Structure formats: C-alpha cells, structure tokens
Amino acid sequence: MVKKKLATVRQDRAGGTDNLLPRLLANIQNEISYPLRFLFNKSMIEGAVPEDWKHANVTPIFKKGSKGVPENYRPVSLTSQCCKLLEAIIRDNMIEYLEKYNVITDSQHGFRTGRSCLSNLLSFFDLVSEGVDTGTAVDVIYLDFAKAFDKVLHGQLLYKLDKYGIRGKLLLWIRSWLNNRFQRVCLEGTTSDWAEVLSGVPQGSVWDHYYF
Numbered sequence: 001m002v003k004k005k006l007a008t009v010r011q012d013r014a015g016g017t018d019n020l021l022p023r024l025l026a027n028i029q030n031e032i033s034y035p036l037r038f039l040f041n042k043s044m045i046e047g048a049v050p051e052d053w054k055h056a057n058v059t060p061i062f063k064k065g066s067k068g069v070p071e072n073y074r075p076v077s078l079t080s081q082c083c084k085l086l087e088a089i090i091r092d093n094m095i096e097y098l099e100k101y102n103v104i105t106d107s108q109h110g111f112r113t114g115r116s117c118l119s120n121l122l123s124f125f126d127l128v129s130e131g132v133d134t135g136t137a138v139d140v141i142y143l144d145f146a147k148a149f150d151k152v153l154h155g156q157l158l159y160k161l162d163k164y165g166i167r168g169k170l171l172l173w174i175r176s177w178l179n180n181r182f183q184r185v186c187l188e189g190t191t192s193d194w195a196e197v198l199s200g201v202p203q204g205s206v207w208d209h210y211y212f
Contacts, residue, residue, distance in 0.1 A: 002040065003033040005085050016080040017055045025081055040086045047172025053083035056183040057191070077183060090173070094166065103164050150200040154178045 006029035015021040025032060043049060060073035098104045104112070109120035131138040145151075158175055161167075166174075181197035 001089055002037045002085065003029060005088050006033060006036075009081070009085075013081070014059075014078050016078050016083075017057055018052060018080050018082070020081050022081050025085075036082060036085065039082075040089070043086065044169060044173055047169045047176060049083070049173065049176045051180070053080045054177070054181045055079075055194075056181070056197075057186045058183050059186055075185075078186075087177075090170070094170075097166075098164065101165075152200050154199065 006025060009022045009026045011023040011026050013022045056077035056079045058075045058077050060070075061076050063072055063074050065072040107123075109115040109117070109123070128138050130136075154175075158171065158178070161171060161174065182194045183197055184194050185192040
C-alpha cells in the first residue's frame with residue numbers, strides 16, 4: 001500500500017519543512033517503502049503524529065485582482081510529504097468505509113470519484129426539467145461560505161467523525177494531527193515567526209477537500 005502511494009507521488013511538488021522532496025521519495029521508493037510502513041504503523045498504533053509533521057510553510061498563491069491586496073492570495077501549506085502519504089492511505093480507507101455504508105449521501109457530488117460540478121449540474125437540471133414538465137415550482141437557494149476551509153472548528157469535526165463511526169486509534173490519530181499545529185509564512189526567502197493553527201486544516205494537504 002505504501003509503495004503504491006509512492007509510485008503515484010507528484011514529483012513536481014514542493015517539499016515541506018523537512019525538505020524531503022517528492023522526487024527523492026519517488027526515486028528511492030523501493031528502499032524507503034518498508035521504513036515508512038514501520039513508521040506509519042507505529043504512528044497509527046500510538047494514535048500520535050510526529051511533531052515535525054505538524055509544521056507547515058505557508059506560501060501565498062495569487063488568485064486575481066490587485067497583487068497588492070493580501071485577500072487576493074490563497075494560502076497553500078507545504079507540509080511533510082511523508083505525512084501526506086499516510087494521510088492519503090487513511091483517506092482512501094475512510095472514503096471506502098463512508099461510501100460502503102452510505103454515510104455520504106447520494107446528493108453529494110463534490111470531491112467524489114466519478115462525480116464533479118458537471119454531474120451535479122446534470123442532476124439539478126434533471127430536477128428542474130421534471131418540474132417544468134409537470135408544472136411544479138422549483139425553489140433554489142444558493143449558499144457560499146467565505147473561507148469555509150479555514151473556519152472548520154476542530155472539536156466539531158472530531159465530534160462529527162465519531163458520530164460517523166470513525167473512532168478508536170484512528171480518531172486519536174486525527175485528533176493528534178489537528179492539535180498543536182504550527183505554520184509560518186515564507187515569501188522570497190524570508191519567513192515569519194511560527195504561529196499556532198487554531199482552526200481549519202492546511203490547504204494543500206490531503207484532507208483539505210474532504211470535510212464531511
């Protein structure tokens with residue numbers, strides 16, 4: 001499982017604070033897969049995440065508008081590539097469990113395999129077309145949450161996972177992954193002081209597209 005994930009690593013991605021580049025991990029995947037397996041198993045058994053895996057370099061990515069306005073940049077956290085491998089393995093198994101027992105509703109299209117904004121629109125238009133054919137009114141409410149990923153409260157997320165049946169050592173591991181996180185901003189070779197992360201999860205991590 002570890003070796004399979006190593007084979008799919010994007011080699012053009014940047015490394016985290018540990019300076020381990022994805023290109024290096026991909027080139028030594030045969031040699032490093034067993035040590036990583038041992039490390040991942042130990043981390044899961046203890047329900048604890050190594051402290052250096054919880055440090056991130058935040059790089060601002062320009063979106064649109066004036067480059068002099070901080071709000072026009074999206075912060076991307078560069079975290080440990082080794083931790084991302086374990087995150088990906090955990091995520092895949094969690095998604096398999098959630099879909100197997102229909103915890104994720106069929107109406108959820110975002111961030112699911114085989115589904116997209118297009119499949120969501122097709123489903124929506126099918127509903128509207130049916131309403132037009134039968135003369136039934138269709139009411140639509142649009143909602144958009146500003147900085148939704150940054151505002152997720154850790155306590156509520158852990159409570160929700162517990163209610164979905166994700167408990168035991170896995171929940172302890174996720175709790176450890178969320179707690180005592182620190183980040184700093186890196187720009188043109190200059191870094192800020194470390195600051196504790198109190199809510200949300202790093203954008204750029206494996207988890208940033210999987211709030212349930």
